[in-house]
Amino acid sequence: MVKDVFHLLKQVPEFVNVPDQQLQWLASNGTANHYKEGDKVFSSGDTIDGFQIVMQGGVTLFVNQPNGRRNLGTYEPMEILGRLPYSRMKAAVAEGFAEGDLILFFLHKDHFPELINQCHEITEVLVHNMTDRVRDFTKQQQQNDKMMALGKLSAGLAHELNNPSAAVVRSAQxxxxxxxxxxxxxxxxxxxxxxxxxxxxxxxxxxxxxxxxxxxxxxxxxxxxxxxxxxxxxxxxxxxxxxxxxxxxxxxxxxxxxxxxxxxxxxxxxxxxxxxxxxxxxxxxxxxxxxxxASKRINTLVTSVKGYTHMDQATEKQVADIHPGIRNTLTMLNHKLKKNSIKLVENFQKDLPKASIFVSEMNQVWTNLIDNAIDAMENTDERVLEIKTLLDREFINVYIIDSGPGIPKEIQDKIFDPFFTTKAMGKGTGLGLEVVRQIINQHNGKIELTSKPGRTEFKICFPIK
Known part of the structure; x- marks a missing residue:
């Protein structure tokens, strides 16, 4: 059996340059577990006490959200999953099910100290795999959120452009x-x-x-x-x-x-x-x-899009006024404000200093938070969206406040978790607020939530420099 596992391990692309002696050690200290089609391999919240390699079949991940179940993808043969050396992962955030006749190689974390001491090449491969996994996941996470935001904004933009463009055609005729x-x-x-x-x-x-x-x-x-x-x-x-x-x-x-x-x-x-x-x-x-x-209206919308996406600008941090970004976002979401009869209150501090920010990323923050606030007020009678900016010593505070029903206390500590969402399937990925937090952390800032029925406030605080 160990011999069979050894030959399978040699087929793992990441192990192509690993000495046979180390693969023999890995095969001897790990186990090969068999699962039938549809068997549950692990559940969300289960303790992760080692890493696994798919030798045959596959593992499909699902995450349970309040409004349905979402497929996150499948680990294919020879792919590595689970907890790797030096990883801080403790519990599964999704549940895994067997695809086909699944064979999973498993190495318990108790063997990690010996692995690190005796199998340097394997350890190096696993650490690289972990960093690649984090980087790829973060990149995909941000891309998914950008695509969701783009979908929302393009729908609104098409709606907003329809009236003035139709007016131009009608008047020209x-x-x-x-x-x-x-x-x-x-x-x-x-x-x-x-x-x-x-x-x-x-x-x-x-x-x-x-x-x-x-x-x-x-x-x-x-x-x-x-x-x-x-x-x-x-x-x-x-x-x-x-x-x-x-x-x-x-x-x-x-x-x-x-x-x-x-x-x-x-x-x-x-x-x-x-x-x-x-x-x-x-x-x-x-x-x-x-x-x-009508042409001016179209030009305003196009200018807002350009300002929102920050086209033709550098991707590095820039010293910029945050107010145009917020206003451009409001322009892009104006159709939703009108559709939901939402009263907009702007309390922007005059002479607010410019800050060193990633402009496009911060626009993503405004989009996620404002769009969430609009959705939260969908079933409320009084709909007020307030956006406030304030200078606090060397920091800029931005408050986004809605008059929705509030976020229940029992889930307030979960809303920044990846894939957690209260929206219906297809309307939210559960990545928006996680991306918001990452972007704010990137700016050495923080985001805080205060919520009760009739008032939900997100406070974003970040340094000017």
């Missing part, structure tokens, strides 16, 4: 349709007989109205009443199809007194042509303004 009437209106205009003074009066009137567009906001009832008055006046003046221009005149707050003033400057026969010309200029101004406003 209307403008094209409107400009098709230019030749007809030009025929009317060239027949007008007016001196320079009258022309100046009309153009000044139009210029002043274009400057006021959007300044005066009428209620629906007020606008309807104004349109009715304008329609009556225009019909009496003899305009054909006055309904085509009353909406535009109402948008620019032109009333019948204004029309009477214009009428007084002109010959009666020229009034319709001048009013049609005014309508054409104002309609063009309105559509161009609408396109400009």
């Amino acid at each position: 209307e403008l094209k349709k409107h400009l098709a009437h230019t030749p007809e209106n030009f025929k009317r205009v060239i027949k007008i007989q007016a001196d320079d003074a009258i022309v100046d009066q009309v153009t000044n009137f139009v210029f002043k109205r274009t400057q006021r567009y959007g300044d005066v906001s009428l209620s629906l009832m007020q606008k309807t009443a104004l349109e009715d008055e304008l329609t009556d006046w225009l019909e009496k003046t003899g305009l054909e199809n006055p309904y085509d221009i009353v909406e535009t005149f109402a948008d620019f707050s032109i009333n019948t007194e204004d029309l009477e003033e214009i009428k007084g400057w002109l010959r009666p026969i020229d009034v319709p042509a001048v009013l049609y010309w005014i309508n054409q200029v104002l309609t063009t101004e309105k559509l161009v303004s609408d396109i400009e406003e």
Whole structure:
């Protein structure tokens, strides 16, 4: 049996340069355990008292979350798992099940001192395996969280971009349709007989109205009443199809007194042509303004995305203001704030000093915490999200506070554990807060939780330098 185990150990890729004598020692001191398909190999919370090597079959890991069971992956043949020399691992965070006819080689931790003293190459391999495992797990953990954040933000961004982009298309189509009437209106205009003074009066009137567009906001009832008055006046003046221009005149707050003033400057026969010309200029101004406003909104969103992802910037720490990052995150999550009717309260300290931070990583912190706060208030009546920043000596404190139901005391000490989540399956990986804590630790800071029904507060504290 030892001979068979020895030959299997020689097939482990990591042991390719390990002397046979050391592999013989390993085979002699370990055991080969057999499991059938579906057998439970270990449970979450079980003490890990050694390392294992999959000789045949596989071990699939599952983690039990409050809202379901999640597959973490499978250890394939010749892969190493469990507690390795110098590892601080004590208990399993997941449960393992046998895939196929499983054969697991096992070495108990009681043999570790002898292993370290006599088998230097094996020890070196296992230590490298442990550091690679930690690095790969952390990298994958952060990547998973980034992908979750990206999914949330891309969905929100698509929603936010839809309205202004549709407005640009709609206004552009209307403008094209409107400009098709230019030749007809030009025929009317060239027949007008007016001196320079009258022309100046009309153009000044139009210029002043274009400057006021959007300044005066009428209620629906007020606008309807104004349109009715304008329609009556225009019909009496003899305009054909006055309904085509009353909406535009109402948008620019032109009333019948204004029309009477214009009428007084002109010959009666020229009034319709001048009013049609005014309508054409104002309609063009309105559509161009609408396109400009929608384009600005799109530009704001794109700028927020660029600021959020910190594109074209170095990956090292930078001295930066944290407020733009928080505001960019709020812009990216604005659709969720509106959808859930959440009142946003910003209490940002003025003249808050810049801090030495990894900007992109800190944006990840804001995204996780703000998104969690929004989700927490989903079933509450009063929904208030407060974000507060404060300078405390050489430290910056950021508070993210929600009015949700609170986090039960019995799970408050678990929320930073990997894979622990209270969200439904598919909505949370259980990695978000663990990644947040890692990023804050990377900044030599700390994160604290205070929670009770109606108020949950996450406090992030990190040094300025």
